[in-house]
Amino acid sequence: MPIWxxxxxxxxxxxxxxxxxxVAEPQRRRILVLLKGRERPVNELARALRITQPRTSKHLxxxxxxxxxxxxxxxxxxxxGLDARGLQPVHEWVIGFEQYWNENFDRLxxxxxxxxxxxxxxGKRR
Amino acid sequence: MPIWxxxxxxxxxxxxxxxxxxVAEPQRRRILVLLKGRERPVNELARALRITQPRTSKHLxxxxxxxxxxxxxxxxxxxxGLDARGLQPVHEWVIGFEQYWNENFDRLxxxxxxxxxxxxxxGKRR
DNA sequence: TTGACATATGCCGATATGGACATATATTTT
DNA sequence: AAAATATATGTCCATATCGGCATATGTCAA
Numbered sequence: 005m006p007i008w009x010x011x012x013x014x015x016x017x018x019x020x021x022x023x024x025x026x027v028a029e030p031q032r033r034r035i036l037v038l039l040k041g042r043e044r045p046v047n048e049l050a051r052a053l054r055i056t057q058p059r060t061s062k063h064l065x066x067x068x069x070x071x072x073x074x075x076x077x078x079x080x081x082x083x084x085g086l087d088a089r090g091l092q093p094v095h096e097w098v099i100g101f102e103q104y105w106n107e108n109f110d111r112l113x114x115x116x117x118x119x120x121x122x123x124x125x126x127g128k129r130r
Numbered sequence: 131m132p133i134w135x136x137x138x139x140x141x142x143x144x145x146x147x148x149x150x151x152x153v154a155e156p157q158r159r160r161i162l163v164l165l166k167g168r169e170r171p172v173n174e175l176a177r178a179l180r181i182t183q184p185r186t187s188k189h190l191x192x193x194x195x196x197x198x199x200x201x202x203x204x205x206x207x208x209x210x211g212l213d214a215r216g217l218q219p220v221h222e223w224v225i226g227f228e229q230y231w232n233e234n235f236d237r238l239x240x241x242x243x244x245x246x247x248x249x250x251x252x253g254k255r256r
Numbered sequence: 257t258t259g260a261c262a263t264a265t266g267c268c269g270a271t272a273t274g275g276a277c278a279t280a281t282a283t284t285t286t
Numbered sequence: 287a288a289a290a291t292a293t294a295t296g297t298c299c300a301t302a303t304c305g306g307c308a309t310a311t312g313t314c315a316a
């Protein structure tokens with residue numbers, strides 16, 4: 005089977021591994037919150053979240069891969085610390101909508117929008 | 131098979147369907163950006179994103195289910211409009227990290243953190 | 257009514273994901 | 287060295303997800 009077939013078949017999903025994705029998982033969000041202020045070892049996080057240690061390690065791995073946490077060896081333990089810089093893009097994207105969630109969708113507003121839409125639709129009609 | 135067995139087996143993933151998740155998908159983010167300012171019909175979105183219409187409809191369904199867009203029938207078309215209120219929780223969560231991504235990880239900072247960590251570890255030792 | 261257009265949905269295939277469990281690896285303690 | 291502790295990883299299972307394609311549904315025009 006030629007390589008391009010393989011590539012073609014592979015070209016499906018590719019959701020993985022950016023800050024947006026890392027943060028989509030509730031447990032991972034909780035981990036990040038727990039890491040505010042100070043580093044913590046894996047077991048402590050697992051206990052705090054009431055989840056198993058392997059699961060915790062896997063979430064930490066994802067967070068590590070997208071650069072939201074960093075690890076530091078400390079004897080037997082691995083101390084995970086927050087590196088929030090990766091959250092900045094998320095913030096920047098979301099803040100771009102601030103004016104819209106404050107918007108009051110009153111009738112006039114809607115009316116104007118519909119007019120605009122109508123114009124647009126007519127204009128584009130081919 | 132007793133019902134609890136079923137429930138037990140079911141209790142696996144549950145990632146689905148909140149704003150965090152909806153926004154984790156790049157195409158869906160692009161859709162939301164396109165909907166800033168004015169409503170758009172599905173086909174227009176599909177064309178703008180260079181993706182198929184069914185795919186667009188499916189993304190829109192997710193966005194609709196989490197309440198980030200609303201639909202309005204307009205003859206043959208369905209006009210999708212932004213409802214950014216659902217993004218507010220995302221913003222609130224992320225903004226809680228603002229002080230940390232500005233943080234400069236200098237040596238003193240680290241030193242203090244490590245001291246705290248050590249104290250904590252010693253204190254918890256059982 | 258028929259046909260064109262707009263949209264939603266069902267099905268399939270491939271892959272990603274999350275969790276549980278067992279186990280491998282590394283470090284410290286005895 | 288052996289045991290205890292801390293963590294990472296591999297395997298298995300069930301499900302979610304994304305994409306393409308075909309098609310169903312609904313609306314408007316001729």
